[in-house]
Structure formats: structure tokens, C-alpha cells
Amino acid sequence: MNKGKYIIISFLLFSFSAFAQDAVETNWDVLQAINFIPKYNAELKAKVLFPKFTDQILDMENKTVEVEGYVIPVDPTGAIVALSANPYAACYFCGKAGPASVMTIKLKTVKKKYMTDAYKKFKGTLRLNYDDIHEFYYILENAEQVKN
Template sequence: MKNNFLYALFLLISTSAMGQVDLTWDDLAKIDYTEKYFPAYESDFLYPEFSKEIVNLQGKEVSVSGYYLDIDPNGELIILSKNPLASCFFCGNGGPETAIEIQFKSKPDFETDDVVLITGTLKLNKDDVEHFNYILTDCSGFQLK
């Protein structure tokens, strides 16, 4: 247990030195939506308008903590959520800003609802309705509890 704590502390200190930005769910909630019609789907979807602060972070390395959700049986869609699975975005608790699509360099052995800290490159998505508004690429992470 002591070794895990020291390892986590080392990672936090070393990643802080690299200059990534620590995001909170409150930061990600600074987003407005309008409805926009997508002809390919013959339907309206929520179209995001990201805050200036978030737009300035596009392409930069950020860290966010949350609940790990591996919701796809094929392991192709992994999410970092503000809430655990039983009360996540898909269950009607919160909007799209409460979930981030995460794409790992190498998929870790986390389990659903593990509390984790994920670091990756922030990508903002407005137009591809088959992906989340927030996407982290080239991710790495570790379990917090």
C-alpha cells in the first residue's frame, strides 16, 4: 500500500513537471449547446460551444480524474465519467459534458467504476456525433482508490 502511494505521488509530481493541465468536471461543464440538424442522421443533436478556456487547451496534455467505464463488450469505447456507471450520462444523470471518450496508448487493467486519473491530449469534437464532445487521445492513467 505504501509503495502504491509513493508511486502515485511520484507520477503526480513528474507529470506536473511536464506541464499538463489538471481539468475538473466544473471546467468541462462550461459549455453551451444548441440543437443542430445533421442530415446524415435525419435528426437534431446537441451542438456544443466550448468555453474559450477549453478551446485554448485543444491539442494540449491534460489530466482528469473520474470513473473508468468500459461500456463496450469489444473494448472499443472507454469512457471517463464524472459519475459511476449506475448514475452516468447514459442513465440520464448529467449531460454530455459529464463523460469523456478516452483512447489509450495501451489499454490498462482497470475495472468499471475504478476511480482513476487519466492524462492525454485533449481533442474537442463538435461535428462527429458518433464520438463524444471531449476526447482524450494517447492516454495513460492510474487507479486512485
């Protein structure tokens, strides 16, 4: 192979690898290490605890993130599932964990329905919820299942 072809192929390979976005792997210990700020909520007419995210979590905002946990189906269409740090019997809904131990997974494509407590890994864009009381603190958008 002549020198010109070698340079072009090397440049193309470098270019593609530079644009490929590696996912940041995180875990529930990181996601649950948050503080809370009490604020009055007019809709509830009460003080509510809102998240105060750590710098490590803020650095992941709007980035591609991988996280694994226990699936809790919440949408009959299968387009959205909850992902929990704990199995359903010990999850946030049951009062045995905090609100930072669960996240919304908005799937890019609906391929199948998940069984409760299936342990899966997902990759998607992490969006942080600062003040919507009707949504979890973490939302993984355009998510795809990754093989564990």
C-alpha cells in the first residue's frame, strides 16, 4: 500500500473514532449520593424535597450514560419502563428506598416488553429532573438495552 492510501485510511479511522461517543458508566451509589432542598410546591400546597445533584452527576447531564438495574414495567405499550437499584419488593414504590434509586427509561424503539425484576443494562442520554414532581429525578432518553 502506498503512503498516500495509508495516510487517508489512518485519517478516516481516527475521524470515526473521534466522533463515536463512548458511554459513561455509572452506578446507583453515584446516583443516590444526592442532597435535598425543601421547597414549597403550590400544586401540593406543601414543602417537597427537590434534588441537589452532585458535580459528578451534573457532569453526566445530556451525555450518553450506561446504567443497570431491575426493570419495573410502568407503561402498557412498553415504550417506558422504570429502572430501579433494587428489586420490586424493595424498591422506591414500596418505601424501602429513596427517590434517587429509580429512573425513567424512555426507549428509543419498542422491541419487547420486559418482565418485572429483569436485571438489564441500558444506554441513553441522561436528563436530570430538577423540579417536576410528576417525574423521577433521572430520565434516560433514547435508551437502548445493552447486553450485560
